[in-house]
Amino acid sequence: MKWQPGAATLNQDGKEKQYSSLDELVAQAIGTPIPVRALFAWLRGEPQAVEGWQTDLSALGNGRLTAQRLQPLPTAELRLVFE
CATH class of the missing domain: 3.30.160 (Double Stranded RNA Binding Domain)
Structure with a gap:
């Protein structure tokens, strides 16, 4: 890519x-679309608000990031695990 x-x-x-x-x-x-620009910020541990999305950066230090799209429907969940 x-x-x-x-x-x-x-x-x-x-x-x-x-x-x-x-x-x-x-x-x-x-x-499904995801907020790519915000994703790069989230990966750096920077909270960035995106309308319709809810993120959990609390486990980023353990190599985990979770983000959920609540709106627009259908909902989507993004889970990243780093090794």
């Missing part, structure tokens, strides 16, 4: 797919 302003590329199963943004690439890859 590569990205820059205005373009993102995903190499998967030997095929390359082009997208207009990292947000679009992520939404297509996982099936």
